[in-house]
Amino acid sequence: MTCAATLALLGIDPVVLVDRATFPRPKPCAGGLGPGAAAALASLGIWDRVKAEANLVTGLRGVTPSGKTFSTSGRASALVLPRERFDAMLAFHARDLGVRFVMGERVTNVLWDGDTPAGVVTSKGRTIEAVWTVIASGGRSKLAPAANGRGGTRLLRSAIARYESFEVDPRFVEFYFDCAISPMYGWVFPEGPSTANVGLCYDWDRFPGRPPKDVFYGFADRYLGDRLRKARRVGPLAGAPICTGFAPEGIARPGLLVAGEAGWLVNPVTGEGIPQALTSGILAAFITNDAVCVLG
Helix, strand or coil: CHHHHHHHHCCCCCCEEEECCCCCCCCCCCCEECHHHHHHHHHHCCHHHHHHHCEEEEEEEEECCCCCEEEEEEEEEEEECCHHHHHHHHHHHHHHCCCEEEECCCEEEEEEECCEEEEEEECCCCEEECCCEEECCCCCCCCCCCCECECCEEEEEEEEEEEECCCCCCCEEEEECCHHHCCCEEEEEECCCCEEEEEEEEEHHHCCCCCHHHHHHHHHHHHCHHHHHHCEEEEEEECCEEEEECCCCCCEECCEEECHHHHCCCCCCCCCCHHHHHHHHHHHHHHHHHHHHHHC
């Protein structure tokens, strides 16, 4: 979406954005927008709208593996906004800029002209020809080049739920560095005065065969038991694999680029992927724009 919106801002037409979802749609994610996201959203012309809807966080509280607590505030700020709202804002912003948005159709194949990518084919049999194709379909995408799996790649897992009537200070995010899921962590991200995103991420291989819900509730009972029992869960407990790597390779070729988690562009230490997705989409737009200008 950031790639499409940036191309529209650069004056490229037509730009076609295809997504299997119909927006707004749920997305299991903590919804944290750190300082790295601000510049990207400002370049898209949407930062003020996001900031107006999001919860502003100015402090951090945490628990170390040894059980010690710590806190800090005032040094930096971040936003928390549910992905359902955030992604819809991006999608409709791109549409308002003139992007042709095809919702509810899954891209099934890349269209080829010999050895050159030439567009996509959708689940409804639609053929969309393109000079450049940008894949941003998530970490388990079968459309991205098969080179993923090299360069120190790592597979994480998330388990996430949203709660209302939750006891939380909306000014502070909470991090729990629990020995059972080390070196990863659990969190509480406040979405407002009494609503929070609660979750954790952990190494996929750390709990072989164990359902993510068991890992989640084990963590929650250790740190958040009383608070969760008094709260009301909104929607299901959800999660997804998080694909990351220290040196992703083979994610670009003439006529085809990969952005976001489809290229394993996720912070391998924290599991954070929103700033990387935003930035890689914007960079992809500038690359394709320069190429189109040269070819034109």
